[in-house]
Amino acid sequence: MKLRVLSADDVTSLLPMRDCIEVMERALAAFARGQVVQPVRLMTRTMDESGVLALMPAYVGGIGFGFKAVTVFHGNDERGLPSHQGIITLIDAETGTPLALMDGTRITAMRTAAVSAVATRHLARTDASVATIIGTGVQARAHAEALACVRELSEIRIVGRRPEAARALATELADHLPTRAFDDAAAALDGADIVATVTASPAPVFAPEAIAPGTHINAVGAYTATTREVPSETVAAARVFVDDRTAALSEAGDLLLAIADGAIDESHVVGTLGEVLIGQVQGRTDAQQITIFESLGLGLEDIAAASHVYGRALEDGIGTDVEI
Numbered sequence: 001m002k003l004r005v006l007s008a009d010d011v012t013s014l015l016p017m018r019d020c021i022e023v024m025e026r027a028l029a030a031f032a033r034g035q036v037v038q039p040v041r042l043m044t045r046t047m048d049e050s051g052v053l054a055l056m057p058a059y060v061g062g063i064g065f066g067f068k069a070v071t072v073f074h075g076n077d078e079r080g081l082p083s084h085q086g087i088i089t090l091i092d093a094e095t096g097t098p099l100a101l102m103d104g105t106r107i108t109a110m111r112t113a114a115v116s117a118v119a120t121r122h123l124a125r126t127d128a129s130v131a132t133i134i135g136t137g138v139q140a141r142a143h144a145e146a147l148a149c150v151r152e153l154s155e156i157r158i159v160g161r162r163p164e165a166a167r168a169l170a171t172e173l174a175d176h177l178p179t180r181a182f183d184d185a186a187a188a189l190d191g192a193d194i195v196a197t198v199t200a201s202p203a204p205v206f207a208p209e210a211i212a213p214g215t216h217i218n219a220v221g222a223y224t225a226t227t228r229e230v231p232s233e234t235v236a237a238a239r240v241f242v243d244d245r246t247a248a249l250s251e252a253g254d255l256l257l258a259i260a261d262g263a264i265d266e267s268h269v270v271g272t273l274g275e276v277l278i279g280q281v282q283g284r285t286d287a288q289q290i291t292i293f294e295s296l297g298l299g300l301e302d303i304a305a306a307s308h309v310y311g312r313a314l315e316d317g318i319g320t321d322v323e324i
Helices: 008-014 017-032 074-079 105-123 138-150 163-173 185-189 232-237 245-251 253-260 273-277 299-316
Strands: 002-006 042-045 052-060 064-072 084-091 098-103 130-134 155-159 179-182 194-197 216-219 238-242 269-272 290-294 320-323
Touching (some): 008 098, 008 105, 008 299, 017 105, 064 299, 084 299, 098 105, 098 299, 105 138, 105 273, 105 290, 105 299, 138 155, 155 163, 155 185, 179 185, 232 238, 232 253, 232 290, 238 245, 238 273, 245 253, 245 269, 253 290, 269 273
Parallel strands (some): 130 155, 130 194, 155 179, 194 216, 238 269, 238 290
Antiparallel strands (some): 052 064
């Protein structure tokens, strides 16, 4: 049996951000149409809870079959390593034969930002032109690239807990994106139309009054039931969409803590992003609404992205075939 092995560099060359956005849109629409089989991810923590291993299998009808194994170790920042690392295995849906093994770290970064871009395309105001990204890591960089693909942005503001990191990222991106660093979240949010929260913070990263009417928020960083980036007041004031309702109501601290605070109940979730894409649920209904897309990340997104990479790799002769 031969397995096609694809490195992070291979993935990067085969999955441009604009392509990834279109792949994510098709995959999320397939999910809403009932063409996906996907359990809630299995998460195993280290004894000291410093790290987590998540297994994310999915079958996406007509697109792909397989699983991602991903680890999250936030202490890796001090080690010079990514906080999120993973591998993806693709499997033949007819025979069960493994087809490919590829870097999942780059795909995780790409598909997460691409899904936020899909949400922004369909939920942000059409005239939105100023984006604020709260966070300075891998996802901040990917979100700057992705958001610029779906809106004509006059400015991308970068802010984080370490101002020097925000300045470094803004400088890195400034040669091809209109980026500017801010030292203060309130200042960075003043006049912003689009917000992406991509931090590891366990507590809200902005005050409720910092969000103006008409803002769209991509809430990305909080992936456990006990962590949040968005205050309960903002969640309660917003029209809220999720990637998967079952996962969101078991894992999304932004929502679960707002429910615990009595600010909302489960019915506050309007629907999934996929349902918006296929017209089952209406997205933004007026220009003054605050909209939130609560992103946890789904195995179907990884498998759709990996399947696209694998198809391109076969066409272009990229990767290494290993006999197993």
